[in-house]
Structures are given as structure tokens and as C-alpha cells.
Amino acid sequence: MLKVAYILLTIFLTSCNSLSQNNNNTEKEYFTPKDTISYVYKSFKDISQYLVSNEDKTDTAYFAISYPEFEDPGLNEAVRPYILLDGDSSIQQASENFIMSYNEFVEENSTKYIFFPWYKNVVATVWINTPLVLTLSTFVDEYTGGAHGLHYNILSNIDVTTKRKIELKDIIQKEKMKDFTKKAETLFRKLENLSQNESLEDKFFFENGIFALNDNFGLTKSNLVFYFNEYEIKPYAEGPTTLEIPYEEIDEFLSPQGKTYVASLKNL
Numbered sequence: 001m002l003k004v005a006y007i008l009l010t011i012f013l014t015s016c017n018s019l020s021q022n023n024n025n026t027e028k029e030y031f032t033p034k035d036t037i038s039y040v041y042k043s044f045k046d047i048s049q050y051l052v053s054n055e056d057k058t059d060t061a062y063f064a065i066s067y068p069e070f071e072d073p074g075l076n077e078a079v080r081p082y083i084l085l086d087g088d089s090s091i092q093q094a095s096e097n098f099i100m101s102y103n104e105f106v107e108e109n110s111t112k113y114i115f116f117p118w119y120k121n122v123v124a125t126v127w128i129n130t131p132l133v134l135t136l137s138t139f140v141d142e143y144t145g146g147a148h149g150l151h152y153n154i155l156s157n158i159d160v161t162t163k164r165k166i167e168l169k170d171i172i173q174k175e176k177m178k179d180f181t182k183k184a185e186t187l188f189r190k191l192e193n194l195s196q197n198e199s200l201e202d203k204f205f206f207e208n209g210i211f212a213l214n215d216n217f218g219l220t221k222s223n224l225v226f227y228f229n230e231y232e233i234k235p236y237a238e239g240p241t242t243l244e245i246p247y248e249e250i251d252e253f254l255s256p257q258g259k260t261y262v263a264s265l266k267n268l
Contacts, residue, residue, distance in 0.1 A: 148236075153216075
């Protein structure tokens with residue numbers, strides 16, 4: 001099974017620079033034999049001018065991002081909203097907005113009220129890369145005050161030929177969506193060690209205790225993966241939930257376009 005949480009943690013630990021480093025804008029070549037679209041991973045980092053002292057440490061707020069940049073400008077345009085999740089038009093704008101918000105907070109409150117500086121790490125990673133499908137994972141780890149930071153992962157799928165986002169309705173037949181959801185619930189209950197009749201109201205945050213899928217899904221070679229972020233269906237302490245649905249178990253629900261996507265993935 002795909003260990004999504006482990007993958008995200010590994011990416012986070014290996015991709016983010018330490019605070020002691022200077023601002024940087026770098027790129028790393030990345031192309032494997034199974035990739036069909038050429039791209040490089042780039043990274044960018046910026047820091048605030050305001051320093052925060054906490055015991056024997058001095059630190060400052062920072063914005064850091066690692067992301068793929070494709071040779072195809074149209075594809076870069078298509079994936080930008082799924083890398084810059086707050087709607088910024090560029091990496092520079094995203095960084096400036098975050099650092100500016102922190103600076104304004106400091107100027108209004110002074111650093112003596114700030115025990116830990118803000119930070120924002122964005123790590124966008126290519127999961128699937130074929131002539132037809134691109135699946136992107138964007139993991140955000142940020143802290144802007146409070147008891148703990150915020151962590152979430154957004155999965156996005158792009159039709160490479162049309163440069164449009166692939167929605168679940170493009171993969172699953174509309175008239176079979178309810179049956180597909182029932183199948184997903186069966187797998188979810190198995191994942192959570194629940195009987196088929198056990199209530200979902202006490203342990204989960206599903207509205208009215210009724211199982212529902214979200215729009216946060218990704219395509220892999222063998223599975224349709226749904227990712228529920230912290231707080232989405234469980235308390236924060238229990239972390240995120242990953243539901244993997246093998247294609248072989250949902251073939252009857254796939255639309256003609258969905259079957260085309262899945263067929264292209266099986267060749268990886």
C-alpha cells in the first residue's frame with residue numbers, strides 16, 4: 001500500500017532548508033525513465049527582517065517552497081493554482097504576502113509577544129507523470145501562532161492533453177456515483193476496523209453520520225487515493241486518513257474516460 005503519510009514526511013524533511021541558510025532560489029534536475037514530461041524541481045525561500053529571541057535561540061519567519069517546473073508553459077499555467085493554493089499569481093507574490101503579514105503583525109505587537117516565529121513550507125511533488133495524466137501532491141506545513149501549526153495535503157490531477165483538472169465525475173459514471181460511494185464506504189470501514197452496520201457518528205465528523213467522499217483524490221498506478229486532512233473527518237490528534245481504492249475493484253463504475261486514464265497508468 002502507498003504510505004502517503006511517510007512519503008509526505010520524507011519529502012518535508014528532505015526538501016526544506018534550515019533557517020540558518022540565506023535566501024535562495026535553486027533548481028534540481030529531475031527526470032526518470034518512466035517520466036514522459038520533462039521538468040525540474042525548483043526551490044525558493046525568503047525570510048523576514050524581524051528576529052525573535054526565545055531562550056538561547058534567535059530565529060525569524062520564513063516562506064519556503066519546492067515545486068516542479070515543466071518545459072510546457074501551458075502545463076505550468078495549469079498546475080499553478082494547485083501549487084499556490086491561496087490563489088497567488090506567482091511564487092514571489094505568495095512569499096511577499098506571507099512575509100508581509102508577519103511583518104505587519106510584529107509591527108503592531110512587537111516581537112516580545114511572539115514566542116515562535118511564523119513559517120510556511122510548501123512542497124509540491126509529482127506523483128504520476130504520463131502523456132495523458134499528471135498527478136500532483138501539494139503538502140503545506142505552516143505556523144502563524146497558536147498551540148500548533150497547520151498541515152494539509154492537496155492532491156490534483158491534470159489531463160495533460162486538455163490542461164484541465166480531472167474531476168471525480170470525469171472518472172466515475174454519474175449514474176453509478178452512489179454505488180461507487182458505497183463501495184468506498186465498505187473499504188473505509190475495513191480500513192478503520194468497523195463493521196458494516198457500526199455508526200460513524202461517534203468517531204468521525206461525517207455530516208449526520210453519513211459517509212461521504214471528498215474532492216481530494218489522486219491517481220496512482222494501482223489505486224484511486226482519497227486523502228482526508230487533519231480535522232476533516234477525525235480529531236487533530238488522529239492525523240490524516242488515506243483511503244486507497246484499487247482500480248480492479250471499481251472497473252464497473254469507471255466512465256469511458258476514466259478507463260482511458262486508468263489504462264494509461266497501468267503502463268507505468
